[in-house]
Amino acid sequence: TRHVAYVGARKARGCEEPRKYPHKDPFLGLDYWREQREAAQKSQWLPTSKALFAQYGKTYEVNNLGQRMIHSMETQNIQSVWATNFNSWGLQPLREGIAVPFFNHGINTTDGDFWRHGRALARPTFARTEVANLDFLKKHVDRLLEQLPTDGSTVDLQPLFSCLFLDASTEFLFGESMDSLLPDQREDCTSFIKVDQYIDKAIQSVQDAKAGSNELDEKAEQYVLIDEMAKQTQDKLDLRSQILTVFMPGRDSTAHALSNVFHVLARKPDVYKKSRDEVLQHGDEELTFESLKSMKYLQWVLNEGLRTHPTTAQSYRMALHDTQLPTGGGKGGKSPIYIRKGDTVMASMWGLHQDKDIWGEDAAEFKPERWRELKPIWTFVPFLGGPRTCPAQQMVITQEGYVLTRFARAFERIENMDPNPWTEARRIGFQSKFGVKVKLIPAVP
Numbered sequence: 001t002r003h004v005a006y007v008g009a010r011k012a013r014g015c016e017e018p019r020k021y022p023h024k025d026p027f028l029g030l031d032y033w034r035e036q037r038e039a040a041q042k043s044q045w046l047p048t049s050k051a052l053f054a055q056y057g058k059t060y061e062v063n064n065l066g067q068r069m070i071h072s073m074e075t076q077n078i079q080s081v082w083a084t085n086f087n088s089w090g091l092q093p094l095r096e097g098i099a100v101p102f103f104n105h106g107i108n109t110t111d112g113d114f115w116r117h118g119r120a121l122a123r124p125t126f127a128r129t130e131v132a133n134l135d136f137l138k139k140h141v142d143r144l145l146e147q148l149p150t151d152g153s154t155v156d157l158q159p160l161f162s163c164l165f166l167d168a169s170t171e172f173l174f175g176e177s178m179d180s181l182l183p184d185q186r187e188d189c190t191s192f193i194k195v196d197q198y199i200d201k202a203i204q205s206v207q208d209a210k211a212g213s214n215e216l217d218e219k220a221e222q223y224v225l226i227d228e229m230a231k232q233t234q235d236k237l238d239l240r241s242q243i244l245t246v247f248m249p250g251r252d253s254t255a256h257a258l259s260n261v262f263h264v265l266a267r268k269p270d271v272y273k274k275s276r277d278e279v280l281q282h283g284d285e286e287l288t289f290e291s292l293k294s295m296k297y298l299q300w301v302l303n304e305g306l307r308t309h310p311t312t313a314q315s316y317r318m319a320l321h322d323t324q325l326p327t328g329g330g331k332g333g334k335s336p337i338y339i340r341k342g343d344t345v346m347a348s349m350w351g352l353h354q355d356k357d358i359w360g361e362d363a364a365e366f367k368p369e370r371w372r373e374l375k376p377i378w379t380f381v382p383f384l385g386g387p388r389t390c391p392a393q394q395m396v397i398t399q400e401g402y403v404l405t406r407f408a409r410a411f412e413r414i415e416n417m418d419p420n421p422w423t424e425a426r427r428i429g430f431q432s433k434f435g436v437k438v439k440l441i442p443a444v445p
């Protein structure tokens, strides 16, 4: 009877079934997970994901451990779930089991009012004025550049970028940097940082302020997220969860994105030269949010980096009640799909960004020039969109642009010293398995 009711409700909505992954295990769909795991072990997860869409269509259904999951790389569906039909979908039920033991609750794991509150609290951190303040990043980039060899020896930029953004983001969110780039403080930047010391300090500051000290006022010109959060809750676990759910999504992603761009630049000297020529046209003027934005070629390079080397390849939502997806059903794949409460959708930004129907036959190639004519709306969504869009988007692009510009001023050429092609290493996002090993040729003053 459940099936009859389902078919009735589907027909009433004019919906049709999507194509289905041909499971050998029809009960739990374990064969699908086995295929995914094997692909990941062989560093072939990204090509495999692309091949599945090519084989089963841009929207298809998978049995995910007994639950219905729709995979889609189609703009219409992604826009519907992330924006126009936002209230029908949530992520809290999905992250409950995985993230909560670690994060407890915060902006990145909850829906509804709790999420809205966390987002409002984090918003000033990513406001234009904060993002445009490049002074604090300058200090860390100066340190990085000082450490780079200029004698022609090989250096791996990837771990150094991890340290750079760890230092910058701890300063940005906690008001105090890890300083892992300082030679005598060298930490393993890929290890998990000890957040508790920051939390204790923030709680202490609020308590001191309440007791009459003016320490909070002295720092008032910079919006330090942890201090603002500590004003609202001095419960250590609560504060830890709130701050981690802002810190963790960005933990390494800017470093990954930038490493991926440098991986390409080392192999495409013409792209580096064009980027550098544009940077040099600006002389040695002070770099600002606006001047970086005005460097068009540079922006194309960064976009192309995010398109061809995803840091976030896909995301998930669960239906909070019965609803529908606008497309992907029926023989032609154009009918809406009926969704029941509890069904999950997986949106593949990676699939969308590689779609030849959108990007052309050369979709897989890194070609900054393609952006000359493009003004994509919902076809280029590395940060997704809608009410939950990545709040750090402007900050990421600004910081990536700043570092690239400083390299262009300092180095005439970047030579590749690694015979391997870009091979995926999947951590929280994707980065190069063999690092970014290069030789740097300094600019002649």
Ligand code: HEM
Binding pocket: 107, 108, 109, 119, 169, 245, 246, 247, 249, 250, 251, 253, 254, 257, 311, 312, 315, 316, 382, 383, 384, 387, 388, 389, 390, 391, 392, 393, 396
């Ligand atoms: C290349 C760099 C980055 C990329 C590609 C990226 C991408 C994304 C995407 C796709 C989402 C939406 C996820 C979803 O809706 O399921 C997201 C959310 C988020 N990102 Fe980023 N991100 C980047 C860097 C950062 C950084 C540096 C930070 C913080 C310092 C950050 C903080 C967040 C937060 C807090 C959310 C959750 C927003 C919410 O749920 O309302 N991200 N990011």
